[in-house]
Amino acid sequence: MVTVADQLARVLAAVVALPPHEVALADAYDRRLAADVRTLVPIPAWENSAMDGYAVRYDDVAHAGPDAPVTLRIVADLPAGSSLDPALAPGECARIMTGAVLPTDADAVVQLEHTDRTDPMAGVADTVTVLRTVERGQHLRGAGEDLGVDALVAAAGTTATGTVLSALSSAGHGSVRVHPAPRVTVISTGSELVAPGAPLRRGEIPDSNSLLLAGLVRRAGGEVLAVLRVPDEPAALEAAIARAGGSDVVVLTGGVSAGAYDPVKQVFAGSDDVRFASVAMQPGKPQAFGRLPSGPLLFGLPGNPVSAWVSFHVFVLPALLALQGAPVSELTVTPSRATAGADWGTPPGRTQYLPARMTLVNGSLVATPVASRGSKSHLVGSLAAANGYAIVPAEVDRVHAGEVVDAVVIGTDHPLT
Numbered sequence: 550m551v552t553v554a555d556q557l558a559r560v561l562a563a564v565v566a567l568p569p570h571e572v573a574l575a576d577a578y579d580r581r582l583a584a585d586v587r588t589l590v591p592i593p594a595w596e597n598s599a600m601d602g603y604a605v606r607y608d609d610v611a612h613a614g615p616d617a618p619v620t621l622r623i624v625a626d627l628p629a630g631s632s633l634d635p636a637l638a639p640g641e642c643a644r645i646m647t648g649a650v651l652p653t654d655a656d657a658v659v660q661l662e663h664t665d666r667t668d669p670m671a672g673v674a675d676t677v678t679v680l681r682t683v684e685r686g687q688h689l690r691g692a693g694e695d696l697g698v699d700a701l702v703a704a705a706g707t708t709a710t711g712t713v714l715s716a717l718s719s720a721g722h723g724s725v726r727v728h729p730a731p732r733v734t735v736i737s738t739g740s741e742l743v744a745p746g747a748p749l750r751r752g753e754i755p756d757s758n759s760l761l762l763a764g765l766v767r768r769a770g771g772e773v774l775a776v777l778r779v780p781d782e783p784a785a786l787e788a789a790i791a792r793a794g795g796s797d798v799v800v801l802t803g804g805v806s807a808g809a810y811d812p813v814k815q816v817f818a819g820s821d822d823v824r825f826a827s828v829a830m831q832p833g834k835p836q837a838f839g840r841l842p843s844g845p846l847l848f849g850l851p852g853n854p855v856s857a858w859v860s861f862h863v864f865v866l867p868a869l870l871a872l873q874g875a876p877v878s879e880l881t882v883t884p885s886r887a888t889a890g891a892d893w894g895t896p897p898g899r900t901q902y903l904p905a906r907m908t909l910v911n912g913s914l915v916a917t918p919v920a921s922r923g924s925k926s927h928l929v930g931s932l933a934a935a936n937g938y939a940i941v942p943a944e945v946d947r948v949h950a951g952e953v954v955d956a957v958v959i960g961t962d963h964p965l966t
């Protein structure tokens with residue numbers, strides 16, 4: 550048997566990030582940046598007002614107060630977006646709105662509540678009386694006070710969230726180079742599989758892996774090109790694989806162990822392209838991985854649903870992230886320490902990946918098996934409650950409630966509570 554680390558190393562050695570392309574910011578959501586992005590314009594772009602009020606010369610209002618009101622002549626009105634730069638002589642000011650560029654001659658803003666013109670809808674008067682003094686520079690937002698020109702906004706590998714894209718747009722960018730979404734074909738093999746909801750004849754079961762894997766692929770940033778279901782016949786599998794030629798990744802389930810009708814084994818027997826491995830993990834022992842001559846990476850995951858779920862997180866997810874340009878540091882998860890919420894048994898000689906409900910109890914992580922029968926690979930019903938998994942070393946025979954274990958929070962399925 551090979552170790553999980555060796556199998557993952559084999560997978561990652563075969564993956565290079567997909568070639569980047571330039572897309573409009575609005576089309577970049579959830580993609581990874583292909584290069585560091587720096588500011589083209591400062592943020593803020595202009596020195597501007599933080600308040601609705603009056604742009605003044607500080608010296609005019611330095612001594613203003615309730616007992617010493619200062620009346621100024623209003624010579625301009627500056628809404629946000631105005632390109633005007635009115636000259637202000639001593640005793641003059643401009644009405645200004647939040648976000649409008651400060652006139653070159655002004656060096657402070659008096660908010661309108663501190664004048665006798667408190668009604669913003671009343672139109673611009675000829676004069677305004679300032680009833681309170683300000684600091685020099687008060688209510689100004691300096692050009693570049695957040696980020697100057699040529700400052701780093703987001704590093705290569707960052708995911709383009711709405712937050713990141715808003716920063717890139719503010720930095721003067723309209724488009725950005727990103728790695729595309731990996732295109733993935735999901736293939737379920739098994740003559741026992743029928744469409745969800747179809748009545749079951751003796752021996753048949755619903756094909757649940759198709760939905761499982763298509764969902765996980767999308768969550769991981771992949772684009773699901775096709776979801777195919779094929780019987781345990783090599784010719785049918787070969788036809789499905791031929792259809793998947795335009796994909797970056799093919800994820801197959803089933804047919805990778807020792808069964809008499811396991812088509813994946815039959816199709817790739819003796820192939821240099823796709824290799825089979827017994828990995829020292831439970832679930833997830835039988836694995837196939839390689840690159841098809843037509844280009845796509847191929848993952849042959851065990852058909853048992855929990856095995857497929859675990860195998861996805863351990864091997865396919867890191868590959869999908871690497872294809873999208875995620876930094877190396879994100880490709881291997883560093884488990885958290887969690888307290889076991891119950892006793893459970895573990896398999897001999899294999900690292901256990903136990904689907905768990907992760908919760909926070911008094912601020913500390915607790916990992917509780919989602920199935921009373923532990924990590925058995927067919928327990929697909931209880932998998933719906935999992936939001937993480939515990940990782941138990943091969944040499945541990947049994948986990949007792951209260952012991953500390955390694956665990957990974959997947960998090961997005963059920964928030965930690």
Ligand SMILES: Nc1nc2c(c(=O)[nH]1)N[C@H]1C(S)=C(S)[C@@H](COP(=O)(O)OP(=O)(O)OC[C@H]3O[C@@H](n4cnc5c(N)ncnc54)[C@H](O)[C@@H]3O)O[C@H]1N2
Pocket residue numbers: 737738739741742754755756757758759802803804805806807808811832833834835850851852853854856926927
């Ligand atoms: N003699 C041996 N038998 C098995 C071994 C072994 O080493 N020697 N390994 C066992 C382990 S461990 C696993 S895991 C499974 C993996 O089997 P396969 O990948 O060949 O998968 P299948 O036999 O096709 O199916 C296994 C199981 O999963 C169900 N299944 C398959 N596809 C789906 C699907 N799309 N949706 C829902 N359920 C699915 C299938 O009906 C089987 O019950 O092999 C063990 N056997």
Ligand code: MOO
Pocket residue numbers: 830831832833834835851853856925926
């Ligand atoms: O390794 Mo299998 O994946 O135990 O069920």
